[in-house]
Amino acid sequence: MVPYGYKAAALMFYSLVAFIAASKDDKGKVSEVQETERHPRESQLNLREVVFVIQSQRNSFHAQRAQRLQADLLLQAEALQESLPAILLLHTLSENEGDWSILPLLPYLSSHFGKNSSWVLFLEEETNVNLGKLHNILKKFERRNEWFLGKSLHDDESTIIHHYAFAENPSAFKYPDFSAGWALSMPLVNRLSNKVQEQPLKSDFTIDLKHEVALYIWDEGKGPRLTAVPELCALPEHSPQAQRCATTVNTHSPLCGEPVKKEAIFVAVKTCKKFHTERVPVVKKTWEKQAAHLEYYSDHADPSIPTVDLGVPNTDRGHCGKTFAILKRYVSGAVPKTDWLLIVDDDTLISLPRLQALLSCYDPTEPVFLGERYGYGLGQGGYSYITGGGGMVFSREAVLRLLSSGCKCYSNDAPDDMVLGMCFNSLRLSVTHSPLFHQARPDDYARDFLAHQTPISFHKHWNIDPIAVFHKLRQVVPEIF
Ligand SMILES: *[C@@H]1O[C@H](CO)[C@@H](O)[C@H](O)[C@H]1NC(C)=O
Numbered sequence: 001m002v003p004y005g006y007k008a009a010a011l012m013f014y015s016l017v018a019f020i021a022a023s024k025d026d027k028g029k030v031s032e033v034q035e036t037e038r039h040p041r042e043s044q045l046n047l048r049e050v051v052f053v054i055q056s057q058r059n060s061f062h063a064q065r066a067q068r069l070q071a072d073l074l075l076q077a078e079a080l081q082e083s084l085p086a087i088l089l090l091h092t093l094s095e096n097e098g099d100w101s102i103l104p105l106l107p108y109l110s111s112h113f114g115k116n117s118s119w120v121l122f123l124e125e126e127t128n129v130n131l132g133k134l135h136n137i138l139k140k141f142e143r144r145n146e147w148f149l150g151k152s153l154h155d156d157e158s159t160i161i162h163h164y165a166f167a168e169n170p171s172a173f174k175y176p177d178f179s180a181g182w183a184l185s186m187p188l189v190n191r192l193s194n195k196v197q198e199q200p201l202k203s204d205f206t207i208d209l210k211h212e213v214a215l216y217i218w219d220e221g222k223g224p225r226l227t228a229v230p231e232l233c234a235l236p237e238h239s240p241q242a243q244r245c246a247t248t249v250n251t252h253s254p255l256c257g258e259p260v261k262k263e264a265i266f267v268a269v270k271t272c273k274k275f276h277t278e279r280v281p282v283v284k285k286t287w288e289k290q291a292a293h294l295e296y297y298s299d300h301a302d303p304s305i306p307t308v309d310l311g312v313p314n315t316d317r318g319h320c321g322k323t324f325a326i327l328k329r330y331v332s333g334a335v336p337k338t339d340w341l342l343i344v345d346d347d348t349l350i351s352l353p354r355l356q357a358l359l360s361c362y363d364p365t366e367p368v369f370l371g372e373r374y375g376y377g378l379g380q381g382g383y384s385y386i387t388g389g390g391g392m393v394f395s396r397e398a399v400l401r402l403l404s405s406g407c408k409c410y411s412n413d414a415p416d417d418m419v420l421g422m423c424f425n426s427l428r429l430s431v432t433h434s435p436l437f438h439q440a441r442p443d444d445y446a447r448d449f450l451a452h453q454t455p456i457s458f459h460k461h462w463n464i465d466p467i468a469v470f471h472k473l474r475q476v477v478p479e480i481f
Contacts, residue, residue, distance in 0.1 A: 045139045047082040047131070049118040051109065055100065055178065056089040056125065059368065059432040061256070061361045063091065065125040076131040086113070097425060098378030100433075101206045102213055103196050110193035114186060118143040121183045126250040128237050129181065133246035137231050138183070146188035148217050150176025151247075152228040153210070153446040161208045161440050165215070174226045175214035177449055180234040181247040184217075188224065192217065201379025207439075234452050253436065253454040259356035262292040264364075266338040268326045271307065271346035272314040273300040279346040280305055282461065286470040290352035293336050297326055312412060319388075320419050321412030327399050339364035341394045349466055350391055350457040351473040358436065358456065359393070368395040369424055373433035376418060384430070385421020389459035390437035392417065401427060442469060 052073060056066030070087045077084050090099055098104040102122070109120055119138055123129065141147050152174035158167040166173045176182040184192075206212060217223045233245035242248050271280055280296060288294060298307035299314035310325040323343060330341050340359060344350060362368050370393040371386035378384070386392045394402075407423035409416075424431055436456040438445065441464050458469055 045118060045135065045143070047077055047080070047085050047135055049116070049143075050085050050135075050138065051113045051117050051120045052085060052087040053105075053109070053120060053122050054087065054089050054125065055102075055122060056091045057100075057432060058091045058430040060363065060366065061254075062125060062432065063089070066091075069123065069125060069127070069129075073129060073131060076129070080132055080135070082131075082135075086117075091430075096381075097384060097430070098375065098382065100373075100384070101209055101375055101378045103192070103201055103216060104379055106189055106193040106196050110190045114190045114193070118186050119183050120186070120189055121181060122178065123181045123247075124179050127179055127181050128248045128250060130246050133231060134181075137229060137246050141185065143185055144187060145185060146191065146224050147183065147185040147227060148176075148188060148214075148224045149184075149227050149229045149232065150178075150182035151180035151232045151234055152226055153177045153449055155446060157443060159440070159444040161444050162211050163207075165211075173214070173218075174228065175211045176226055177234045177446075178210050179249045179449075179452060180232045182232070188217070192223075196379075203379070204377055206375030206378050234448065236452070249452050251452045251454075253354065253357060254361045255357045256361040258360060259353070260340070260359045262290065262352060262356060263336075264338050265291070265293070265340045265342055265352065265355065265359070266330060266335055267291045267294040267352075268330070268341065268343045269294065269296045269346055269348075270319055270322055270326070270343065271296050271298050273298060273302075275346050276300070276302050276305060276307065279461065280307075282466050283346060286467060287350055287352060287473075293338060295335065296346075297322060315413035317413045318415035318418075320409035320414040320416040323388075323416035323420070324409055327394075327403060331396070331399055331403060337396075339396055341396070341399055342391055343388070343394075344391045344457075345389050345459065347461050347466070348389060348391055348457055348459050349470045349473060351455075354436070354454060354456045354473070355391075355393070358434065362395070362432075364395040365397055366395060367398040367401050367427075367429050368393070368432060369398045369420070369429065370394075370432045370434055370437075372435070372437040372439055373431055374417075374439075376421070383421050383425035384433075385417050385424075386431050386437075387439040388415075388417035390439045391457045392420070398424075398429070401429065442472065 054066045054069055056063060066089050073087050074084060093099060093108060096104060154174050155162060155170040158164040158170045214226055218225055231244055231246040233242055233247055234249045235242040235245060236251045237248040269283060296305050296307040297310050301307055301309040310322055312321040312325050326343060329335060369386060372390040373384050374387045375384050376382045402423055405427055409419055421431060436453060438455060438458045441458055441460050
């Protein structure tokens with residue numbers, strides 16, 4: 001959750017940016033690549049000149065997935081009888097928490113590879129790569145120019161997660177679907193690296209990284225737009241349309257054995273008196289039945305729901321006091337002892353069966369803090385946090401470590417999710433990101449982006465039918481093309 005004052009300010013700021021953008025460049029298309037530009041003379045490009053960066057995470061499950069992708073790329077390079085390229089796991093490069101937001105990492109990439117390499121290719125854990133095809137595609141671009149390549153996404157409507165940017169023409173701005181892989185040519189990496197070092201990164205919040213990176217690179221027209229490359233695909237690997245693709249996406253939701261039992265998850269729903277009749281009935285009609293252990297926490301005891309009054313007054317801004325009271329109750333013996341704790345808002349829509357499947361991949365004896373990751377002040381040594389509306393998942397171990405650290409709310413109405421992020425950051429425990437949790441409504445995300453995932457949660461009832469959104473989360477077979 002983001003403080004309201006910030007939201008209002010951001011809205012004004014970004015509408016202004018969008019206005020300037022719209023008036024400066026009203027064509028607003030992805031730069032169309034001239035054939036001549038794309039095929040200079042096919043240049044010699046040694047695969048060694050491509051630096052692969054896997055956007056990996058510290059959590060053991062994610063680190064293993066990234067290592068598997070790394071090993072696969074090395075095998076492919078050997079089979080092509082190419083000398084081996086550098087394949088970096090992002091989480092191992094430094095201790096800097098902000099690295100996952102990419103821009104703070106550019107000086108490192110520039111200083112290590114800026115003189116001896118031609119491309120940096122970024123991959124996610126779930127990206128599949130056909131190295132031979134990828135090599136052939138990169139060869140076609142004149143490497144002395146600045147290139148920003150990817151599979152393009154756009155917004156159909158202006159959306160809160162992009163601060164309502166380009167409100168006049170939301171689909172004009174294209175940004176890359178990171179799952180399909182995306183690339184920067186080295187001249188662009190080197191220039192951006194200088195820029196990052198000369199002017200500290202201004203943006204406070206990191207919310208949708210792929211959009212923010214594209215905005216930074218485009219720089220109101222001073223930098224390149226995304227060039228859409230049809231061979232970078234977000235299709236499932238074995239889809240018939242994927243034959244031309246150099247990259248594809250592993251669209252299966254992670255499942256690592258049996259889903260965890262529903263009895264292994266304790267669910268805490270945060271509500272308050274004014275939403276007992278408005279929002280709680282939606283939870284009751286939809287996903288409450290999927291939970292084995294669930295309590296509603298409010299500022300008012302209402303036996304008809306029932307709610308538990310935690311003795312913390314309701315606050316309009318953040319719920320830090322309430323959330324810490326929930327954490328203490330969770331370990332107190334007042335509720336069943338479970339491996340996992342899920343804290344949600346009363347307007348979160350979530351699929352617990354899908355969460356049970358996902359949690360089979362995590363070890364509850366590790367301190368796991370999982371959900372949709374946002375960042376605060378990452379350019380200047382800030383911290384990451386799990387944004388509350390999409391659901392925050394804690395292993396019991398994570399809760400125990402947090403409480404025994406003595407980390408506290410600085411006020412009852414502090415934003416709970418951000419304080420938790422600060423606390424975990426000071427314990428040097430990384431939050432774990434899953435793109436399957438969503439802080440906003442389905443309409444707030446690009447359709448093509450949602451098409452290749454099986455979402456676990458959405459948030460907010462505003463202007464939508466929450467029951468219909470929940471029914472989407474119940475489909476057993478995800479809608480993949
Ligand atoms: C470029 O230099 C880095 C070390 O700074 C090295 O790891 C990498 O292998 C070099 N790449 C090439 C293509 O020589």
